[in-house]
Amino acid sequence: MRILLLVLLLTLSGFAGARVEYKEFANAEQQQAYDDLISELRCLVCQNQTIADSNADLAKDLRRQVYEMLQQGKTKQDIADFMTQRYGDFVLYNPPFKAKTGLLWIGPFMFLAIGLIAVFVFVRRNKTRAVAPISAERQQKIQSLLEKGDKS
Template sequence: MIRSFWLLPALLALPLAASAVEVRQFDSADKQQRYEHLISQLRCLVCQNQSLADSDADLAKDLRDEVYGIIQSGQSEEQAIKFLTERYGDFVLYRPPLKPITVLLWAGPLLILLAGALLLWQQARRRRTVAALHLTEEERQRLDRLKKNLEG
């Protein structure tokens, strides 16, 4: 009785496991290696944070089929990349080439970092100025004496 309780969920999960496996036949080991390398270097357009090899999205499956067809027809990895970038843009690449349209992809993180540093610097400067404005004359004199003592 207990054994049959676990058997039913296992049998229900079996089609899910079987559907996740794609079986592909290649003419040579070289083509298979090129295919696997290529799908690991291309981005899934739906998931965006996964490669074509890692994604279970329908579009990723379609793109893997395209790559498989290109590799099986004897074309090179460069030709496959060219086909996919012409069709989907440079976003399909994990490392898009540096050109005027993609410069923001490369410079964006640095610009955001610099803008954040500038904002922090301005906030710190503003707080210092505001804090200094609220001191009484006696507090300012005491602060000056403390500064002199620290300096030497």
Template sequence: MKRLILCLCACLAGPAADAMEVRQFDDPAKEERYETLIKDLRCLVCQNQSLAESDAELAKDLRTEVYDIIQSGKSSEEAVRFLTDRYGDFVLYRPPFKSVTLLLWLGPFLLLAGGAVFLWKQAKRRADPVRQEEALSAEERRRLQQLKDRFQG
């Protein structure tokens, strides 16, 4: 019975052990840079998770790539440059401000400004009753006055 329980535990622990990646670093500074990088880089499969959070195969491969770059003595900037050259700025949670990402950075502000102008014009139009009456022709104003007189008198 003990062997059966032990066997079941080993079978169930197998997949969990595969999911955990143990990385050995020769320098604590390299480990810190690695941890920072995989938290700041986006998983291209999950898109809303960092490389550190994702269990996707591509995320595992990218973590290994970042690990190899850091272990080879290259800087964090070189690791980021390698990944952006290969996958584009989408791999970054905070893409740089440049012509290609201009709409990404300014888009929310432009939408907000456009919405504010639209609401301002709508409010101004509703607050101006003279302008609404001017939109009616002379015949329509006469008929409107007749209706008002009929219901009031």
């Protein structure tokens, strides 16, 4: 019984190290701005997660930095501008349309258009391919083979 209890306690002790981040805000608008920002900023370590979802040390630092900047009275736009100035447009999940990010926005449509054009050309080429007429000699040979098949 003691061994079972020890195993149970050791199994559950893994959860003891898990922490919940708690931030105190002056008002609901700050809380909403914080939630929006950490959901819009990409974790530069994980790259497919927001800093809200990531447990990487850099994501924790960025969450802390966003919190501190909000406490200093900075706006969402100020914080987003600071992050993009420091880390580039990649830090945003929805990067703005610029010359640098144009390929990200236009690329999928270009590939779709190229694919549709390729399919159209392929289908059209196969449709217009002329069928060579069968010579009279060959037609007689086919007819004789068909007649042999009917007799057997």
